[in-house]
Amino acid sequence: MPTATQPLPLSTPSRNLVRLTIVRGITWTGFLAGIIIGVEFLGFALQVRAVIGVVLAMALINLATWWRLGHHSAITHGEYLAHLLADVLALTLLFYYTGGSSNPFITYYLVPVTIAAATLPWRYAWIIATTALLAYSLLMVHYHPVPQLAHGHHAHGPDEGVSLHVLGMWLNFALSAGLVTFFIYKMAHALRSREQALSTTRESALRNEQVLAVATQAAGTAHELGTPLSTMAVLLSEMHDEARDNPMLQKDIELLRQQVDTCKARLRELVENADRRRMGEPQVRDGEVWLACVVQRWLVLRPDVSHRLEVAERRGRPWLAVDTTLEQALTNLLNNAADANPDDILISLDWTPQEVIIDIRDHGPGVALAIADQLGETFVSTKSKGLGIGLFLTHATINRLGGGVSLYNHPEGGTLTEVVLPRSEPAS
Numbered sequence: 001m002p003t004a005t006q007p008l009p010l011s012t013p014s015r016n017l018v019r020l021t022i023v024r025g026i027t028w029t030g031f032l033a034g035i036i037i038g039v040e041f042l043g044f045a046l047q048v049r050a051v052i053g054v055v056l057a058m059a060l061i062n063l064a065t066w067w068r069l070g071h072h073s074a075i076t077h078g079e080y081l082a083h084l085l086a087d088v089l090a091l092t093l094l095f096y097y098t099g100g101s102s103n104p105f106i107t108y109y110l111v112p113v114t115i116a117a118a119t120l121p122w123r124y125a126w127i128i129a130t131t132a133l134l135a136y137s138l139l140m141v142h143y144h145p146v147p148q149l150a151h152g153h154h155a156h157g158p159d160e161g162v163s164l165h166v167l168g169m170w171l172n173f174a175l176s177a178g179l180v181t182f183f184i185y186k187m188a189h190a191l192r193s194r195e196q197a198l199s200t201t202r203e204s205a206l207r208n209e210q211v212l213a214v215a216t217q218a219a220g221t222a223h224e225l226g227t228p229l230s231t232m233a234v235l236l237s238e239m240h241d242e243a244r245d246n247p248m249l250q251k252d253i254e255l256l257r258q259q260v261d262t263c264k265a266r267l268r269e270l271v272e273n274a275d276r277r278r279m280g281e282p283q284v285r286d287g288e289v290w291l292a293c294v295v296q297r298w299l300v301l302r303p304d305v306s307h308r309l310e311v312a313e314r315r316g317r318p319w320l321a322v323d324t325t326l327e328q329a330l331t332n333l334l335n336n337a338a339d340a341n342p343d344d345i346l347i348s349l350d351w352t353p354q355e356v357i358i359d360i361r362d363h364g365p366g367v368a369l370a371i372a373d374q375l376g377e378t379f380v381s382t383k384s385k386g387l388g389i390g391l392f393l394t395h396a397t398i399n400r401l402g403g404g405v406s407l408y409n410h411p412e413g414g415t416l417t418e419v420v421l422p423r424s425e426p427a428s
Contacts, residue, residue: 100143117184287318318351329397340364363414
């Protein structure tokens with residue numbers, strides 16, 4: 001957990017609020033200096049108490065914002081919008097007491113408009129732009145005049161009408177605010193999308209490199225194990241012939257030879273499946289039938305397991321594009337559930353028009369929160385003797401088929417593993 005000595009939580013809204021607070025401090029310090037110069041040296045006729053009150057109020061808001069940032073809780077887009085609206089309100093009050101739309105700094109409204117367009121969602125950005133435009137429009141007719149700031153230095157009040165110069169400034173601001181909001185938002189959105197795509201590509205490339213490394217190691221291991229297994233098979237055959245007078249020993253040797261043959265067959269199958277030319281395209285099958293077959297084959301390997309298979313009642317059939325790697329991936333997840341607790345494992349199948357969902361619920365100790373986010377991204381294991389390769393390859397296989405795997409701690413205990421796969425059209 002974060003402590004008081006650790007840096008601020010640097011999520012995107014938090015970073016933006018830190019920057020806004022710095023900009024606000026610099027800006028309003030400049031406004032205060034300008035007010036002092038205008039009153040003391042240029043003789044501006046200002047309502048000094050009201051103007052200084054606005055500046056002090058913004059100073060208090062800035063201090064409160066720094067205090068808020070020190071509490072490490074998440075900052076939402078709505079809260080960030082509220083800060084920008086406070087800035088627009090404060091600017092409106094300041095300009096109201098300093099000449100309204102005739103104030104040369106009136107276009108500073110574009111600063112919160114630009115910040116909103118670059119950092120906030122589309123709807124919030126237009127809220128800031130619309131609010132700033134309404135405030136500008138209001139200041140064209142309601143304000144305290146400052147003769148020195150009037151156009152051409154002629155004193156005139158709000159009741160004398162709006163000059164063409166001020167009207168042109170308002171039209172320029174309206175066009176600028178609309179264009180800034182539209183184009184800055186589009187540019188920022190494109191940059192965020194590009195950054196997200198690059199991040200996804202980097203993660204995919206890293207995962208593919210790790211999968212390739214595992215596959216290369218597996219192929220080398222299969223080749224190296226082939227020779228000693230063949231040697232063992234020959235020696236066991238000879239031992240079987242030499243033990244004709246000992247039926248019990250013959251029986252044990254026969255069992256060993258069967259196990260060696262099984263290992264050789266598995267290695268041969270591994271090599272054949274690794275040949276991409278022989279794997280071909282995934283086969284479209286009925287998800288319910290396919291899942292039942294996978295579970296039955298798994299039960300042969302895990303006879304100690306008790307389970308329930310539930311299939312939702314839905315219109316249509318849950319067609320899936322499957323191959324041998326997907327079957328192995330699901331078997332890995334079932335084995336993880338059985339290793340956690342072999343009793344009463346619930347396997348459920350559901351589907352929507354776009355997806356097929358397979359849930360595996362066990363009653364084990366659950367997933368430690370410290371490693372929950374890392375599972376499947378690298379070689380992290382939930383077992384004391386595990387290497388983490390199974391979950392990693394399972395994620396890689398299901399992601400390759402367009403699906404995803406999520407692990408949750410069930411509210412009633414244990415782990416809920418959710419496999420989501422794209423639903424396919426039945427083969428014609």
